[in-house]
Amino acid sequence: MHAKKINIAIDGFSSCGKSTMAKDLARKLGYTYIDSGAMYRAVALYAIRKGWITETTMDEEALREHVSEIKITFAPNAQGSQDTYLNGENVEDDIRTLEVANGASRVSTLGFVRKELVRQQQEMGKEKGVVMDGRDIGTVVLPDAELKLFVTAPPEIRAQRRFDEMKAKGINPPAYEDILANVKERDLRDTTRAESPLRKADDAIELDNTHVDIEGQLQWALDMFNRITVKNEQN
Incomplete structure (x- = not known):
């Protein structure tokens, strides 16, 4: 190695x-595998739980205000793959629903969300590996x-x-x-x-x-x- x-x-x-x-x-x-798609799904899940995203609406202002409170990390699981964590909570299964996938494609168009996630991805990259x-x-x-x-x-x-x-x-x-x-x-x-x-x-x-x-x-x-x-x- x-x-x-x-x-x-x-x-x-x-x-x-x-x-x-x-x-x-x-x-x-x-x-460490960084699943960038899972990160957008985690943001969507956070927003859905807060009621900022419904089927027809999205409260961009609320999300913009609180996006810095969303911390996404990855950790290996017993199966040898890895799970996605949202503010310390394992949300791997929760982010794989169709509702969250749809939410993810909506939040990924927001420049401020992209900016914050790129910042977190670059932070992870500092560790190398x-x-x-x-x-x-x-x-x-x-x-x-x-x-x-x-x-x-x-x-x-x-x-x-x-x-x-x-x-x-x-x-x-x-x-x-x-x-x-x-x-x-x-x-x-x-x-x-x-x-x-x-x-x-x-x-x-x-x-x-x-x-x-x-x-x-x-x-x-x-x-x-x-x-x-x-x-x-x-x-």
């Missing part, structure tokens, strides 16, 4: 397997990460994977064409939004995982990690 820990930023398009890669890599290295995945980790959140990976695959491949994944989970998937349209729409939104758009950092290493399975992409990520840590130790 390498003595000196580094930070790893993994960015990429939706449904391209970057969260799977990030979780597997963190587990393999004994690093974190793997973080998202859309703007290598460009905005951890621009100094020692290893930056960018994962991509054509929309058709990603739509097929999402379709197969739903089937495997016993969910009756929408038509493949509808999933494909949704993937393309998300790509457009992610790459053109004003606040922290998705783009590959200049120093990121790209993987098109069209023909790569989960084990293969983990091995690739480990190879990149070993290459960079060996280089760092030589310098």
Whole structure:
């Protein structure tokens, strides 16, 4: 095991397997996986509990006033994965509901929420030894990460994977064409939004995982990690 820990930023398009890669890599290295999506869900849960978010309304002012009181942390559980904590309370199951997911997509558009969560993510990064995945980790959140990976695959491949994944989970998937349209729409939104758009950092290493399975992409990520840590130790 390498003595000196580094930070790893993994960015990429939706449904391209970057969260799977990030979780597997963190587990393999004994690093902390920072699930940026879970952080937005935790903010949404806090706001829902306070009554600031209902199905039709959102009290932005109340949230703006109290956003600094929301502290999100991660800790490993007995299963070897990790749980999300909101102000010291384990909320891993509570944040996985559809209501919270919908709330998360609403709070994530608020600049002041993004700013506060980026601040917390950067704080976690100071300790080193974190793997973080998202859309703007290598460009905005951890621009100094020692290893930056960018994962991509054509929309058709990603739509097929999402379709197969739903089937495997016993969910009756929408038509493949509808999933494909949704993937393309998300790509457009992610790459053109004003606040922290998705783009590959200049120093990121790209993987098109069209023909790569989960084990293969983990091995690739480990190879990149070993290459960079060996280089760092030589310098």
